[in-house]
Amino acid sequence: MTLYDLKPAFQARLRPHVDRLAEKGVTANQVTLAAAAISVVVGLLVMASGARPLFLLIPLWLGLRMAFNAADGMLAREHGQKSRLGAFFNELGDVVSDAFLYAPFAILPAFGPGLVALVVLLSILTEFAGVLAQALGASRRYDGPLGKSDRALVFGVIGTWVGFGGLLPDWSALALWAVAILLAATVVKRVRVALAEMPARAGE
Numbered sequence: 001m002t003l004y005d006l007k008p009a010f011q012a013r014l015r016p017h018v019d020r021l022a023e024k025g026v027t028a029n030q031v032t033l034a035a036a037a038i039s040v041v042v043g044l045l046v047m048a049s050g051a052r053p054l055f056l057l058i059p060l061w062l063g064l065r066m067a068f069n070a071a072d073g074m075l076a077r078e079h080g081q082k083s084r085l086g087a088f089f090n091e092l093g094d095v096v097s098d099a100f101l102y103a104p105f106a107i108l109p110a111f112g113p114g115l116v117a118l119v120v121l122l123s124i125l126t127e128f129a130g131v132l133a134q135a136l137g138a139s140r141r142y143d144g145p146l147g148k149s150d151r152a153l154v155f156g157v158i159g160t161w162v163g164f165g166g167l168l169p170d171w172s173a174l175a176l177w178a179v180a181i182l183l184a185a186t187v188v189k190r191v192r193v194a195l196a197e198m199p200a201r202a203g204e
Contacts (some may be wrong), residue, residue, distance in 0.1 A: 002162030006086055010199050011070050018074045028075035029086050035068035036093035043100030050107055059156035063098065066152065091131055094148065102155060105176075110168035114169030115176050122183035123151060129187045141190040146182040156178055 020103075042061045046054045074091065076082045099120050106116035127148070130141040144150060157177070162168065 008096070010066070011074060014067060014070050015074065015078075016197040018071050018078070018089050021071065021073055023188055026075070028072040028079075028081040029083070029089055030094050031068055031072040031075060032086065032089045033068055035065055035072070036089075036097050039065060040099035040100045043103050047107060052136065052162055052165060053127065054163070055104065055159045058104065058159035059163070062101065062152040062156045062159075071166040091127065095124050095127055098151070099149070105155065105158065108162065108168060110170060110172040111174075115173060115180070118180050119176055122187070125184045126183055129136065129190040129194070133190060133197075136194070136198060138194040138197040143189045143193055144186060146179065146190070147188045150182075151179070 034178075038061065042057050046057055072086075076086055092143050102116060102120050102123070106113040126146070130143075134140040142148075154175075158168075
């Protein structure tokens with residue numbers, strides 16, 4: 001089970017607000033692009049400043065971004081706004097957002113750029129595996145053990161700790177190594193489940 005499994009309950013609470021957005025003419029694509037743009041701004045601001053209190057912006061925005069992500073999907077599905085362009089915006093926006101929101105952690109001595117870059121790369125691969133499954137005839141895979149919402153929780157907790165002045169000893173890097181291992185396991189699981197779900201094809 002991952003945090004993604006709690007999504008239906010979260011959407012139910014959000015639905016009245018989404019309905020009001022639709023009534024005001026707000027589109028799913030506008031919400032998606034706004035979420036990506038704010039993620040880029042937050043990531044760049046924290047990274048450029050390097051001020052630890054600004055790391056609190058990351059968990060704050062990660063929480064709000066979950067609402068944005070749920071809202072754009074609900075606008076698309078429940079208000080007739082589905083589009084092929086929107087699907088591209090949604091998938092690419094998530095990858096870009098994650099990369100910029102995780103990047104500031106590279107300036108922390110306990111982690112460093114190499115380890116954070118590895119986590120970003122593996123995060124991209126998990127989403128690529130999920131989308132590729134759909135492209136090859138299976139369903140879009142959101143399997144854990146470390147999906148998008150779970151990653152947001154991990155980095156949100158670390159960002160909160162750092163933002164409030166908490167120290168990160170050298171062994172803190174083990175936490176990100178654990179994240180990297182779980183991300184690799186997520187890629188493998190999504191591929192395996194997708195392969196099992198795909199219809200058999202002649203000659204394969």
